[in-house]
Amino acid sequence: MSPPRHDRGGLTRVPQRPVALPREDDRCTPASAGVVEEEDDAPMAEDRGRFPRSVFEEGEDPDPRFSLANERTFLAWIRTGLAFVAAGLAVEALQLPVTEWLRVTISVLLVLAGIAATAQAWLSWVRTERAMRHLAPLPSSGLKLPIAVLLGLVALAVVVGLLL
Known part of the structure; x- marks a missing residue:
């Protein structure tokens, strides 16, 4: 007889079979594997080169999945900042059919948004890593609203420039 299936929104879930846990005498300990443990107060080899020390010297290491997710978020903000800067340079280089002062304003706002996104990346990564x-x-991120306002101003300037 097959195991019972539960239908949830088109997905079928099959219960997992129980997994046999190792017996106490089958477990590998650091001593049995020939690993010599260091004293608790000595820094571990991988901790010596971690940057920034102000973050990594405090607290305990979180689950690596959370730290890696924090890094992915950091990199996403960096990519966003790079895209803003590239857009600001493109607006100026492509000579959009708007008045010069408006084109320069749009370019400067986009570059400022790129700088703010890069700052957001670093500050958010440090604060989140410390909290974990x-x-x-x-923590919440403090620069999301200013970045959104800058982009709103860019959109408004583009619309005004196209209507003039």
């Missing part, structure tokens, strides 16, 4: 290391609630 101290098991504290995750």
Whole structure:
């Protein structure tokens, strides 16, 4: 007889079979594997080169999946900042059919948004990593609203430039 299936929104879930856990005498310990443990107060080899020290010297290492997700978010903000800067340079280089002062304004606003996104990347990564290391609630990011306002101003300037 097959195991019972539960239908949830078109997805079928099959219960997992129980997995046999290793017996106590089958477990590998650091001593049995020939690993010599260091004293608790000595820094581990991989901790010596971690940057920034102000983040990594505090608290305990979180689950690596969370740290990697934090890094992916950092990189996404960096890509966003790079795209804003590239867009600002493109607006000036392509000589859009708008008045010169408006084109320069749009370019400057886009470059400023790129700088703000890059700052957001670093500040958010540091604050989130510290919070995870101290098991504290995750912080909100403070530069999202200014970036959104800058982009709103860019859109408004583009619309005004196209209507003039």
